Amino acid sequence: EPEVTQTPSHQVTQMGQEVILRCVPISNHLYFYWYRQILGQKVEFLVSFYNNEISEKSEIFDDQFSVERPDGSNFTLKIRSTKLEDSAMYFCATSDGSFYEQYFGPGTRLTVT
Amino acid sequence: LAKTTQPISMDSYEGQEVNITCSHNNIATNDYITWYQQFPSQGPRFIIQGYKTKVTNEVASLFIPADRKSSTLSLPRVSLSDTAVYYCLLAYNNNDMRFGAGTRLTVKP
Numbered sequence: 001e002p003e004v005t006q007t008p009s010h011q012v013t014q015m016g017q018e019v020i021l022r023c024v025p026i027s028n029h030l031y032f033y034w035y036r037q038i039l040g041q042k043v044e045f046l047v048s049f050y051n052n053e054i055s056e057k058s059e060i061f062d063d064q065f066s067v068e069r070p071d072g073s074n075f076t077l078k079i080r081s082t083k084l085e086d087s088a089m090y091f092c093a094t095s096d097g098s099f100y101e102q103y104f105g106p107g108t109r110l111t112v113t
Numbered sequence: 114l115a116k117t118t119q120p121i122s123m124d125s126y127e128g129q130e131v132n133i134t135c136s137h138n139n140i141a142t143n144d145y146i147t148w149y150q151q152f153p154s155q156g157p158r159f160i161i162q163g164y165k166t167k168v169t170n171e172v173a174s175l176f177i178p179a180d181r182k183s184s185t186l187s188l189p190r191v192s193l194s195d196t197a198v199y200y201c202l203l204a205y206n207n208n209d210m211r212f213g214a215g216t217r218l219t220v221k222p
Contacts, residue, residue: 004156042212045212055208106156107156
């Protein structure tokens with residue numbers, strides 16, 4: 001079964017540093033999403049992306065965050081200047097239609113020290 | 114966005130049928146009801162989606178009454194591997210998906 005992959009599985013960074021989290025979507029999927037989950041808390045929607053544009057973003061997705069598809073395959077989430085409270089599991093999800101089920105990747109655990 | 118209410122946790126035993134009910138009194142006309150499952154340290158996994166009446170797939174059934182103010186996820190004959198958090202979501206499309214706290218199901222031997 002096709003799956004979404006994410007790299008790295010774990011990233012440790014110092015406060016104020018930039019991080020880029022990478023996702024490889026399922027090949028025919030055109031809709032991409034990022035979510036985060038702080039340890040022990042609920043899954044939170046960050047952003048949706050289609051046709052090289054952000055479709056929707058939450059209040060969490062402020063100017064410190066950006067997304068892009070740099071090479072037409074990878075889908076990335078960049079955090080410009082990390083804060084301690086950015087420590088969380090970040091999940092990428094993809095779907096082949098805006099109304100269809102989302103397939104989630106295994107996540108990247110981001111630890112900001 | 115309409116809010117959902119689910120039990121925080123439930124216990125069951127292997128082989129039993131488990132029913133998890135989600136309340137959504139303010140569901141919008143365009144909202145679909147979707148359930149996801151999440152194991153520890155993994156991303157959520159789609160289980161089932163419906164708009165009204167009953168939907169069944171190979172893993173679960175979803176019952177939605179006519180007023181759509183609640184829905185019930187039914188897992189037949191659970192096993193230990195069904196221990197997970199189950200989320201009920203309302204959304205018109207994937208751009209609206211907002212996860213709640215979910216129901217932590219523990220299946221015991």
